[in-house]
Amino acid sequence: MYNAGKVIIFIVVLILFFTIPMWLNLGRVEAIPKPELPKDKAKCIESKEYMRAYHMKLLDDWRKQAIRENKHVYVAKDGEKYFISLQKTCMKCHNNKEKFCDSCHNFVVTHQDCWSCHIAPEVAEKWQ
Amino acid sequence: MAIKRRDLLKLGGLTLIGTAASAAVGGVYTKPQEALKGSRWALAIDVVKCKENRATCGLKCVEVCHSLHNVPSIPDKKKEIKWIWEEKFEHAFPEHEANHYLNEKLHDTPFLLLCNHCDNPPCVRVCPTKATFKREDGIVMMDYHRCIGCRFCMAACPYGARSFNWIDPRPFIAKVNPEYPSRMKGVVEKCTLCYERIAEGKIPACVEACPAKAIVFGDLRNPNDEINKILKERLAVRRKEELTTYPSVFYLIG
Numbered sequence: 001m002y003n004a005g006k007v008i009i010f011i012v013v014l015i016l017f018f019t020i021p022m023w024l025n026l027g028r029v030e031a032i033p034k035p036e037l038p039k040d041k042a043k044c045i046e047s048k049e050y051m052r053a054y055h056m057k058l059l060d061d062w063r064k065q066a067i068r069e070n071k072h073v074y075v076a077k078d079g080e081k082y083f084i085s086l087q088k089t090c091m092k093c094h095n096n097k098e099k100f101c102d103s104c105h106n107f108v109v110t111h112q113d114c115w116s117c118h119i120a121p122e123v124a125e126k127w128q
Numbered sequence: 129m130a131i132k133r134r135d136l137l138k139l140g141g142l143t144l145i146g147t148a149a150s151a152a153v154g155g156v157y158t159k160p161q162e163a164l165k166g167s168r169w170a171l172a173i174d175v176v177k178c179k180e181n182r183a184t185c186g187l188k189c190v191e192v193c194h195s196l197h198n199v200p201s202i203p204d205k206k207k208e209i210k211w212i213w214e215e216k217f218e219h220a221f222p223e224h225e226a227n228h229y230l231n232e233k234l235h236d237t238p239f240l241l242l243c244n245h246c247d248n249p250p251c252v253r254v255c256p257t258k259a260t261f262k263r264e265d266g267i268v269m270m271d272y273h274r275c276i277g278c279r280f281c282m283a284a285c286p287y288g289a290r291s292f293n294w295i296d297p298r299p300f301i302a303k304v305n306p307e308y309p310s311r312m313k314g315v316v317e318k319c320t321l322c323y324e325r326i327a328e329g330k331i332p333a334c335v336e337a338c339p340a341k342a343i344v345f346g347d348l349r350n351p352n353d354e355i356n357k358i359l360k361e362r363l364a365v366r367r368k369e370e371l372t373t374y375p376s377v378f379y380l381i382g
């Protein structure tokens with residue numbers, strides 16, 4: 001390889017440059033989001049792992065089933081029944097969108113547009 | 129040992145099925161036990177009763193509907209949003225304009241207008257995204273998540289039953305119902321016949337709110353339903369029958 005020294009140095013510089021966010025946050029544990037979970041509830045409608053991986057799919061299915069198919073009840077894997085409603089079901093336990101939804105969503109910079117129509121509990125409270 | 133192309137493809141297929149299956153294992157969906165069951169929901173509005181009580185009722189049906197569904201009160205007429213509203217006979221039935229006798233007789237009678245949940249809804253036919261569609265129980269639904277605000281439906285609806293959100297409606301909602309969403313700038317909204325209440329076994333809010341019991345809710349396809357008896361006994365008209373949209377809202381005029 002010609003100019004091996006220069007090329008390798010440049011590659012290292014590039015790698016360092018592209019990993020800047022990692023170096024800047026190195027050792028900063030507080031950057032990892034800790035969504036506030038409802039205190040008096042042992043479990044969500046499905047397992048923690050399922051909710052973590054598929055909550056967006058679940059919510060979209062809820063919309064389709066309730067609005068488009070007129071099926072307003074979700075029977076969870078453990079047989080428990082839930083009335084399909086973001087505001088009347090989900091947010092009754094997760095009663096603070098900022099502390100629950102936003103803590104992760106801001107971290108991963110994925111901004112949902114649920115809240116341009118659905119009303120978060122803390123927003124409703126301030127409204128009155 | 130070299131892996132054969134055929135085996136590789138089979139493995140790939142299996143992985144795909146596995147991924148799809150692991151993503152699909154959620155719960156199942158059903159209808160609530162308490163939900164009202166019908167195959168063509170309709171309203172019969174008794175304008176005679178409505179007229180008798182109009183002076184004292186305070187237009188409860190409109191007030192309750194709009195506050196329950198977070199419908200904003202926008203003073204600018206060009207931007208206003210309405211799900212149910214009051215009109216004069218000559219505006220609700222302009223086709224009778226030349227009939228002075230009828231106009232004179234019904235001039236003082238209030239007519240409550242709302243989406244007719246037409247059996248043959250032109251709004252549904254034109255919506256390019258299927259944001260508005262007909263449910264199997266006759267309700268013409270809105271899936272606001274899908275509405276792109278093209279307003280084709282507003283052009284198609286012969287009854288002016290749809291309103292477009294020209295501005296953010298939230299500042300115009302004085303008292304919010306925390307159990308129901310609002311809408312956002314850029315979508316079309318209208319009455320959805322309280323589908324969310326029907327799912328909980330309750331009749332539409334306007335029907336419940338009317339102190340004179342002037343609005344009757346029922347299933348046209350159920351011969352034993354009270355609404356069919358009323359429609360047989362009384363003189364009932366629908367708006368713009370000649371357009372063959374077959375409205376589900378009847379006005380009892382005699």
Ligand code: SF4
Nearest residue numbers: 243244246249251285
């Ligand atoms: S009244 Fe208008 S909005 Fe309602 S179903 Fe008929 S065409 Fe559609």
Ligand code: SF4
Nearest residue numbers: 255275276278279281
């Ligand atoms: S404005 Fe929305 S509901 Fe109306 S036709 Fe367009 S996409 Fe459909």
